[in-house]
Amino acid sequence: MNKKASIDFNQMPDAHGHFGPYGGRFVSETLIYALDELESIYRSLKDDPEFQAQFDYDLAHYVGRPSPLYFAERWTRETGGAKLFLKREDLNHTGAHKINNTIGQALLAKHTGKQRVIAETGAGQHGVATATVAARLGLECHVFMGEEDIQRQSLNVYRMKLLGATVVPVTSGSRTLKDAMNEALRDWVTNVDDTFYIIGTCAGPHPYPELVRNFQSVIGREARQQSLAQTGKLPDALVACVGGGSNAIGLFHPFLADESVAMYGVEAGGFGLGTGKHAAPLNDGIPGVLHGNRTYLMEDENGQIIETHSISAGLDYPGVGPEHAWLKDIGRVKYVAIDDDEAMDAFRHLTRIEGIMPALESSHAIAYAEKLARQMDPDQTIVVNLSGRGDKDILTVAEIDGITL
Amino acid sequence: MNRIKQRFEVLKQQGRKALIPYIVLGDPAADVTLPVMHALVEQGADILELGVPFSDPTAEGPVIQKAHERALAHGSSLRDALTLVKQFRETNAATPVILMGYANPIERLGYQHFIELALDAGIDGVLTVDLPPEEAGEFNQQLGEAGIENIFLLAPTSSDKRQKMVAEMAGGFIYYVSLKGVTGAGNLDVVSVKQHVDHIRTLTDLPVCVGFGIKDGASARAVADLSDGVVVGSVLVSKMAELAACGEASPRAFSQAVSSLVAEMRDALDN
Numbered sequence A: 001m002n003k004k005a006s007i008d009f010n011q012m013p014d015a016h017g018h019f020g021p022y023g024g025r026f027v028s029e030t031l032i033y034a035l036d037e038l039e040s041i042y043r044s045l046k047d048d049p050e051f052q053a054q055f056d057y058d059l060a061h062y063v064g065r066p067s068p069l070y071f072a073e074r075w076t077r078e079t080g081g082a083k084l085f086l087k088r089e090d091l092n093h094t095g096a097h098k099i100n101n102t103i104g105q106a107l108l109a110k111h112t113g114k115q116r117v118i119a120e121t122g123a124g125q126h127g128v129a130t131a132t133v134a135a136r137l138g139l140e141c142h143v144f145m146g147e148e149d150i151q152r153q154s155l156n157v158y159r160m161k162l163l164g165a166t167v168v169p170v171t172s173g174s175r176t177l178k179d180a181m182n183e184a185l186r187d188w189v190t191n192v193d194d195t196f197y198i199i200g201t202c203a204g205p206h207p208y209p210e211l212v213r214n215f216q217s218v219i220g221r222e223a224r225q226q227s228l229a230q231t232g233k234l235p236d237a238l239v240a241c242v243g244g245g246s247n248a249i250g251l252f253h254p255f256l257a258d259e260s261v262a263m264y265g266v267e268a269g270g271f272g273l274g275t276g277k278h279a280a281p282l283n284d285g286i287p288g289v290l291h292g293n294r295t296y297l298m299e300d301e302n303g304q305i306i307e308t309h310s311i312s313a314g315l316d317y318p319g320v321g322p323e324h325a326w327l328k329d330i331g332r333v334k335y336v337a338i339d340d341d342e343a344m345d346a347f348r349h350l351t352r353i354e355g356i357m358p359a360l361e362s363s364h365a366i367a368y369a370e371k372l373a374r375q376m377d378p379d380q381t382i383v384v385n386l387s388g389r390g391d392k393d394i395l396t397v398a399e400i401d402g403i404t405l
Numbered sequence B: 001m002n003r004i005k006q007r008f009e010v011l012k013q014q015g016r017k018a019l020i021p022y023i024v025l026g027d028p029a030a031d032v033t034l035p036v037m038h039a040l041v042e043q044g045a046d047i048l049e050l051g052v053p054f055s056d057p058t059a060e061g062p063v064i065q066k067a068h069e070r071a072l073a074h075g076s077s078l079r080d081a082l083t084l085v086k087q088f089r090e091t092n093a094a095t096p097v098i099l100m101g102y103a104n105p106i107e108r109l110g111y112q113h114f115i116e117l118a119l120d121a122g123i124d125g126v127l128t129v130d131l132p133p134e135e136a137g138e139f140n141q142q143l144g145e146a147g148i149e150n151i152f153l154l155a156p157t158s159s160d161k162r163q164k165m166v167a168e169m170a171g172g173f174i175y176y177v178s179l180k181g182v183t184g185a186g187n188l189d190v191v192s193v194k195q196h197v198d199h200i201r202t203l204t205d206l207p208v209c210v211g212f213g214i215k216d217g218a219s220a221r222a223v224a225d226l227s228d229g230v231v232v233g234s235v236l237v238s239k240m241a242e243l244a245a246c247g248e249a250s251p252r253a254f255s256q257a258v259s260s261l262v263a264e265m266r267d268a269l270d271n
């Protein structure tokens, strides 16, 4: 008997936010009340037709959904093997999937009446998406960003400033996404009365992993319908990059019960899995507790979180959403890694043969999908989540090419 | 009997308040912590709270964050904390020691294994910032069986229901966090502290100690008058940071520096 078949994926997490041994609420006492408040607001609005209608309306008219499912014909031909479809989250307003979630959380923030929102950001995409919804709703917005990322993603920093947000440089620890999240949590503890924390991925304490997943699941719901409409069947495989895991869970979740659909989450292999310099906790980490949840982490033998490396700032995170940790353990999703060089090659390749410039994060998914397609038959299909567009990465790529713009 | 309980009974008989200093293991150097612990006791510390450094100390303000970073820079670990307390016990069998830190280093060691080592080292209490009652269940039970007190935080934001839940699970004393914020913040509100402490007292017989935002004799006294004791961290750590920044390396200099601060607070509490 197949154990997976008996799992109701919609019943996860449990009432305490646990996905098997993962998830939960590992935060200091002061924040529990804010999480309780968030959870009760979310529960009261989740199935409220008016809230859902507002969310759908914003996604349609502000974000520009549904995003197309594009058959990449030339890429498919040149690769040889399964048909490759791109779920075009890069075409969303602000250029990535992140906006789906910030629209949802901003609607929740509005219901709390809180006038100030904060966010952490790595690549700056979530920061931009948060600054965008804050501008639209007239909310004060502070975005925490590691100093190193501020340099890597200077275009997005300037975008956030233009949108009226304050970008707060984080100089502690490794000065990247994890430290930005630490700082956001500290700000939240301090300003918990008037501040709503918009977390950018399906990590953090319960109920964030659940609500981010649910807001992002619009990706998978659309992809399901579009696949049926365009190919007459469900896709044979799904591929998405995994930083915290929000674009991946958004694509995967509506398909989890469809056993015929294989799923691949692609982590950042950095300089290579063997080097230890990567951001692939599901491939090469162990379970632990960070940022309010139990999940797979990159850590040393003393339980200290170690510095990660990826060419893409958005994947440069030592943890991963707890639902992915669980999906790995039960074997429903396979987690693989793509290194920096492979991702760069995929970035250049897709740009040249499809005229689509993927974000460096998404390039990891592109690279893996290509490998996978070659092992599959031409009558099979793969849906790849093109989580964002690559404009923000142009400076990084130019630097690799030795060009100063 | 557990040393924490014992200590509070003695304090109660004497009509005195507990003074609980906090320092970070291995800050700024490995050989500083033990002499500083002894110095704190000499100046009248009742219970010692030893911070176990963690790479992501989300509840700490900048002063204590930097202390964690200084300690981690030369590899201080939870194992080192256990070894150090064992050494401390060679010459001090009476002063209770609490380890304060985050869940992940303990998780890495293994909860049960940690408890064995903690018992062997002579640790009396554990305060794990990111293990609230909801997540502490099994560990709490194991600690209870081992006779190690699990100390919980209560915050100004804790609901009545949670205060009851914490009161039921907690051991040693209740650590009331005086403000919404991280360690080292400065916005102590004595009126609000009094209200909350009074309410907590209706729910538990455990002593209630107050921490966060206490920076001198006067604030220590003000808060101690409303509670059973005070936890003092950032001022001590910041004094040590000043010395470290000047290139000071002698453990004695650090001991002297914290001694005068702690002596001032002891005096304010007792007189």
Ligand SMILES: Cc1ncc(COP(=O)(O)O)c(C=O)c1O
Binding pocket: A096, A097, A122, A123, A124, A125, A126, A200, A201, A202, A241, A242, A243, A244, A245, A246, A247, A248, A313, A314, A315, A359, A361, A362, A387, A388, A389
């Ligand atoms: C375009 C893009 N894709 C993916 C990610 C990774 O996040 P997640 O794994 O939550 O989708 C980011 C994060 O910044 C991003 O900007």
